[in-house]
Amino acid sequence: MSMNKEQEKKLDEAIKEAFPMADQVDWEDVYQRIIYKYSTPHGLQHVKEELYKLEDKGEILVHHVKPMYNPVEYQSLNGLPKKIPTTKLWHHKSCGQCGHIPGYPTSVFWIMNKLEIDYLDEPHQTSCTGWNYHASGASNPVALAGVYVRNMWRAYETDYFPLIHCGTSFGHYKEMRNMIILHSEIREKLRPIMRKLDMDIVVPEEVVHYSEWMYVMSKKAAQQKKYNLEGVKAAVHTPCHIYKLVPEDTIYDPEVYQGRRPAAPSGTVKNLGAKLVDYSTWWDCCGFGFRHILTEREFTRSFALFKKVIPAVEEGHADVFVTSDTGCVTTLDKSQWVGKAHGVNYNLPVLADAQFVALAMGADPYTIAQIHWHATDVEGFLRKIGVPVDDHKEKFLQYLHDLREGKEETQYLYPKHRKIDFYLTLPDRVKWYKSQQK
Known part of the structure; x- marks a missing residue:
């Protein structure tokens, strides 16, 4: 169906609003660097x-x-x-x-x-x-x-x-x-x-x-949301090793940035009710990169701060940085103290999409999301969305004290030795296959 000039204008305006940094991206360069x-x-x-x-x-x-x-x-x-x-x-x-x-x-x-x-x-x-x-x-x-x-x-x-x-x-x-x-x-x-x-x-x-599973299930998860995220501005970093390695196997959805960026974790953040904010260096690596985190660590730390965290705050005015890989969470979160040591204090909380969703659903910030392992101040973000952080912290400290004193049993996410039968026996199909190889 063809569009009239007014419809084309509205579409252009909608795309520009969703991609305020789009004019700074050479899409042919993107295709050359990734797709080909x-x-x-x-x-x-x-x-x-x-x-x-x-x-x-x-x-x-x-x-x-x-x-x-x-x-x-x-x-x-x-x-x-x-x-x-x-x-x-x-x-x-x-x-x-x-x-x-x-x-x-x-x-x-x-x-x-x-x-x-x-x-x-x-x-x-x-x-x-x-x-x-x-x-x-x-x-x-x-x-x-x-x-x-x-x-x-x-x-x-x-x-x-x-x-x-x-x-x-x-x-x-x-x-x-x-x-x-x-x-x-x-x-x-x-x-x-x-x-x-x-x-x-x-x-x-x-x-x-x-994170693909998380995106597929995010609307269902949002039905159990305990805290309102409508006022939250979230910047997203999509991990390189997820969508730049064999990129054609990454899932996309027209509902997420008009299908121009991977569905996860951006779509997950969107489905939980937060506002996605764009920034010019969305494409760049977080700085981890494996080899240079080992051989050029100061490059990693400065890259994470100046190429990712600062643009997300100054351009996107983000309240939280959400990503979906081990190295990305670690680098973006734990590199910020270096800037702080030099008087560059942005303190942008960094969470994995799973932590972001779990916290929105009411998970305990300490026993489940374990925000005390993070270098950035996640507590301030949680207070912004209404989480009673001090109550959770008091209960957590009491739980640790009682564990040390032997007054409390260790908490588990599932009963110990769950599905032990799968550890000891094999499905009939595999038993049959093994018998054929003898």
Whole structure:
């Protein structure tokens, strides 16, 4: 349907309001830097076609997104629908989250408990070894593929679908998936290794990041919202390893920035009622980058402050910075003290989207979101939205005191040894498959 001049004018005004910094972006440069440079050479559709062909030939096993996972489809960058499972989820946790931002994964689990989602917090998962891959280059393709398949096999045999917490693991695993499918020499070297572990090559039909699940479920989560976020201005940083590694596998939604930026975590923030604010350096890395956080740490710290935090505050007038990856939360949050030491004090609270949603739903700021692990002052932001921070803090300190005195039992997000049967036994389908290999 063609538009008249008045309709075109209104559309232009709406886009300009949503993208006040759009005039500063060279979109051809964006396409050259992302779409062409980092996309799969043969295209995602080709990868999926090859995946099913290999399954038909018996060369690999495919962990399909079955109806029991209640999948929801969203369009990926190249137009293909991506199936996002919403229940029976196998959690591939993040090293950095569990070690440095523990309120990040606990918020994910807490939200799933509130939404009554069936999930498996896997105790036998290993690291994706992304540090080797991105930081030191100490590994090799077969070893990286072996780690990926070993974790995916574990999800496959439990019949729960893998949900990846770490943005780096997510991007890394998409690359490993494509490499295994497109290169027979990798499969030939990988198969005997996996057979020694009594496993075989299994590839999930989709590689899914938790933030994609969070976006799909965010409207449902918003129905349980306890605090009003309408007055909150939120700047979003979309992690590089989520949408710049195999970018065509990232989900987009016309409701989020007219489909011009990834759906998550911007759409999640929007669905919880906060106002998204734009800033000129939305494209840039947070500064973490793996290698330079190790070798050029002061570059990382200054980049995070001057290229991300300051523009978000001065241009977007943000109250909070929301992102969805381990390194991004850590860098944007814990780099600000360096500026403070030099008299540059912006103190912009930084939260993962899961923490942001959980807090809005009424999660305890200390036992669940664990904001006391953050370097920035999250308490001020929480007071702004009406959270009784002092009451929560008093109860938390009392809880810690009682734990030390032996007067209190440790609180758990779920009963200890939940679903222990999946740790000790295998579904019949996998038992049958193993018997065929003898």
